[in-house]
Structures are given as C-alpha cells and as structure tokens.
Amino acid sequence: MPPGGKKTRKTPLPPKVKKPPDLTPHLKFKYKPKEIKTYLDRYVIKQDEAKKALAIAICDHYNHINNEQTEIEKHYIKQNVLIIGPTGVGKTYLIKTIADLIGVPFVKGDATKYTETGYVGGDVEDLVRKLVKKADGNVELAEYGIVFLDEIDKIASSTGVGNRDVAGRGVQSNLLKLLEETEVPVNTPWDLPSQLQHFMGGKSKSNKETINTRNILFIMSGVFDGLIEIVQ
Template structure:
C-alpha cells in the first residue's frame, strides 16, 4: 500500500470516513482464514459442513488473489483461473444464505438473481450484463467497490438445453444455451457498460451529467475480480448419478449404505460429464472449477435451525410479537412437531416458515388487540392452533373488557388532540361500546370512528358562543350521535332565547 505523501492533510475523523473506502481498504488487507469464515457461517447455517469448507477456501483464494493484484498490478496480466463456484442441492438448504452471509462478513456488494429471468440477446428477457450493473447499484454507484462484489445466480439448472440427452431434465430451448454463452465472458473477464441500451433513464442521466460538465463517471466496469456463484437443484441429475454409481458397484463392492440416503445426496458425486449431459455447455461448466453439493435437511437439522441459528425464523416471530409487547414460550415437543411438519413440506428450511405461519397466523391477528402479554406454544398448538387460541381468549375474556375500556379513553384522547373537544364517556356509553365490540367483532376504534366521524362539525356549532368544549357521551349518544347533536343544538338555541333581554 502506498504511504501518504509528505505534508498531506491529517486523516478525517471517524464520522467523516467513507464506508466504501473502508471496505476497499479491508480487501487490500484481506487476511481472513478459511476456518474463520467457516466459524462465521456456523452461526447462521446449520449443517452443510462440506459446503462451508469448500466455500471458505474458495473465498479466501479469490480475495487473496485480489489483494495480491492490488499490491502488484502486474499480476493482473497473468492468467488466473478464477474460483467461480457451482452449488448443487435441493431448495431451502441454505445455498443463498451461505453466500449472503459471506458477502456480509467481507462487506462486499452482493447481488442475487434467478437464471430464468435472463434470455439470449434478441429474445424477451433481461440481459445478463444487468447482473453487473445491479452490483454497481448495490454499491451505491461506487464502481471501484462493485468490481470486488459477488454475483449469485440461482436456478442455473433451468437454463439447461432441452436438446440434451433423454432424461437430462433440461429446461429450455436455444435461449438457454445463449444465456450460458453470454455468461461465459462475464464469469472470466470483460468490460461491461454501466448504461444498458434498454435503460433510457440511465442514458438520460448520463447525458445530463455530461451537459453539466461535472466529473465524468466511469463508463464501464471490469468483471476480473467479481466472483460468480451459480446454483441449482438439478433434480433429475441425482437419478443419473445414482444409476451410474450403482452400475459401477457390483456385488459386495456396492455401498449399501447409500440406499437409505435421499436422492439429492447423490449430487456430491457429480462429475463434469454428468452436468454436461444434463444440458449445460462444456465451456460453462469449465468456468466453474469449484463445485460442491449441499445436503438435504433432516427434521433434527430443522430443529437446530429453529433453536440455534442466529438467523432463525423463530426469532423473527419473537420480534413480530415483541412489537405488541407480547412474548411466547415454545416447548421442545412443539419444536419437534414444527420440524417434523416442515420436513414433510419438502422445501427445506423454507418449510419452517410455512408451518410457523400456519401456527401463529391467528395469534398475530387476535392477540395485539387483547391484554394478553404471553402465551405458550405446545405440540397440540401446532396441530390445532385455532383450538388453543380459542381457549386462550376465553380464559382472558374478563380482562378483555378492561382492554376495551382503555381503548374508549384512547379514542377520546385522539379526538381531543385532533379537534380540541373533550368527550366524557359515561359508564353506560362505555358498556354499550364494549358490548357492540364483542358482538360485531370490531375494534373500539373502528366503532367510534364510524359513529363519530362527523361529530366534530356539530360540536363546532355548539361551541361558537364560547362555551367550554366538553361534552358528556351517554349510551343514547353512542346509539344515535346525529340525533344527540340535533337535540343539543335545539336545547342550546332555546337556552339562548330564554337568556336574551326582552324587547322594550
């Protein structure tokens, strides 16, 4: 790193430091070790030990090479096989989360996209170069930072050629092959224009900046140091690999232990030939030298995700309820039930949210409007959430009246703040509102706003003579506010006539 010039100004205070410059400086001094990255990933992602190991090594190799190139620019001109990565495995096992955690740890921009959104030039769809432009956007327009970012492309198996061998499960026609070819130059090294031909807004902004005579912006970004990771489920590929391994294993040499494993676990035996036969271009596969398969998740793994992962969806639900000052306990038996049901969903860790949403949905709807501040989730709650919720509400029915009573006063306070009038709700009025709320399943707020939405106009007429703007609200007023206003106006008019001096 070049030392500062003699006589240069003192460093800016911490509050004025450019966060992007700090990230680039960290890349210049990259010193993470593979085990350190693995340990960081262990905090967020359960299982996938082999994937963590492979990714940690590949990330360190890549950014160590970037660091050396920054120290000695002449290294840039030498051939270097970039550590682009292919992740194989079923949905919901943590492929995207692994890469997002790594990017967050290093601090580099991260972009994720599905391969199916892109198409070959000339077809309807996105341009693969948009990935790199999105990386610049993720870096807040800082091209210098974006050139060290990570691009993650999911569902890459969906652009396999349909013209592949029978049983390959290839997903698309010639446009899929075109997307693969277009990705080749990005994954190795090329200059990408920062302005898309289809992005009229960006072109107009660039022209305006040129007319203003400001500092010219970079027009391109080089992909030399951008790391590309692609992933896919490759569903039917595991069947092909399974058959290949079984045909190669005869008699006692066969590995009978593999018979009980999910088909997706055979992906760890994938060879380049298998992926090419699936419908991927040989050149494309060759640009992905680092290859690792993620294993499917078992119920016990899903339990660990709920209980130990720092990014657990269970913590998200706790935060949601905490917003209403509500807490909950979940028993070990309930966690086991959630994990078991989530495993049956067949969507990996995503199944946890499906099950938890079904369990918590009505609790989240009902409890914020009650006085209940804690509840317990047991195994039978996961099986029959409505039954548990109904029992919980019934046991707190008496307390609910106190909550509704407080809401009446809350409405009165809001009305006073908005219109300047004091509404003194009498006991019979409060009781009437509470009964109507329970009968109609409407909140006190909705009932009061429905009945008193134009009430302030009539009160304004009544207060023009300087009378204190305070009014008693009885049950009769709650039942028919308009009739009560008319009655008050008539009474006030009659009182004014009585008080007027007699004509001489």
C-alpha cells in the same frame, strides 16, 4: 575533519524500496477459511461441508486478487463456484452473509429469467449492473462483488433443429463471457433513469463507463437431477 587530515566519503543511502501499488483500494481482505467458517456457524446451523467449501473458495478468490501484482498471479485463471443441491436449504443466506462480512456487494438471480442479448427478457449482464446499484454507484467496489445465479441447470439447450434457443445456449454463451473476463456497460439504452442522470450531468461515484468482470466471483447452483446417480 578526522585525525590525519583525510576526508571521509559518505556512502549514499540506498533508495527507499517502493511499496507495490495497492491494486485493491476498495477491498481489504484479511480472512482465513477457518475464520469465515466460524463466522457462518454463528448464523447458520449444520451444513458444515457447504460452509467449509464456500469459505475456502472465497479465501482463494480474494487472496488471489490481493496478490495480483505478481507476474504469476497475472496469469491466474479465476475459479468460480458451482453448488449442486436442492433449493430452499439456505444457500442464498450463506453467500449473502459472507458478502456482508467482507464488505462487497451481492446480487442473486434466477437463470431461468434470462434470455440472449437482444431478445425480450432479462440479460445476464444486468446482474453485473445490479452490483453497481448495490454498491451505491461505486463501480470499483462492484468489480469485487459476488453474483449468485440459481437454477443454472435449467438453461441447458433443449431446442430442436431450426429453432432459436434464446433462453438456453444463448444465455450460456453470454454467461461464459462474464465468468472469464469482459467489460459490461454501466448504462444501457433501455435503462432510462441512468440515461437521464447521465444527460443531466448527474454525479456518480465513478467516471468509469464499463464494469470489468475479472474479479467478480460468480457462484452458481442447481439441482442437476440424476447427476449424483451418474457419478456414483
């Protein structure tokens, strides 16, 4: 007891401030555009504008994911990427190199190989399912992957009246759903290996049955013949 016989009141310690939950345990993105550009310079010569643009787009996308716990970020509309240019200039290698750097799965597809869901041919949702395979069955990691779709300009609708454009407008419609946000089934009835694994009790790295596309970055490219002349 202190001099004077008066008791001192102990002020309770303030409660510990809880750290916001880590919404991205499978992705620790910590890069700046300049760092990504410098890294790409080690593997790809020239194409400075393409490297700068991709570096900025990648940082913008994944930094928004890291900050998604704020109310403002929850209403953020994802910005995907469109690259205009000829084939065979190393776009695929650039994007794959970035994916390897930040540790996310990467898949590439040719837009002309896909048809509307329910028709013979590939389904654009297959691209998302391929991310899971690239992530070795880790659905959570696949939800932060990168999808590169080439020749996107070739799926413009070209059908006449009364004909079904299963490789044009139908694909565009399905693709738009993926670009915004949707749930894609991990397994499909025609994916026999996955179905057999499911019925035989095979283990996977995730119990999730669907893949959310909100945080998947879609990068599309095409030649778009005549577009530059129109813009100029």
